[in-house]
Amino acid sequence: MASAGADPPMTASITAKDPYSFDNGSGGKSVTIAKGGSVSFSYPAGGVTSHNVVFDTAQPTMCTDMPATASPAPWSGSCTFESYGTYAFHCGLHGSLMTGTVEVPDPNAPPTDTTTPPPTDTGG
Secondary structure, eight states: OOOTTSOOOSEEEEEEETTTEEEOSSSOSEEEOOTTEEEEEEEOSOSSSOBOOEEOSSOOSEEESOOSSOBSSOEEEEEEEOSOEEEEEEETTTEEEEEEEEEEOOTTSOOOOOOOOOOOOOOO
């Protein structure tokens, strides 16, 4: 994830790992990129099981060299994201066991309030 106040990077990567995980290189399964950026996806190990990347609702603008079905062979590809939003994905073979997201934040969106309001004094 990008640090507060920093512009998100234009590129990121996600690796499918055995047995059932996606890894952004820092142990997480999500990445944040700038609008127009791309994410490289790969399964470099191959062999032990089969993996691929299936986007849930929001779809990337374009993907190249991505396997249509889960493959046991090593593969790599990339997707470009031209719209702001959250792009949830999963492995087509492992479903909810293997998920991740690509975040493309809108720099003009109002900030979300993550503070907890103080308790209300009920006069008790």
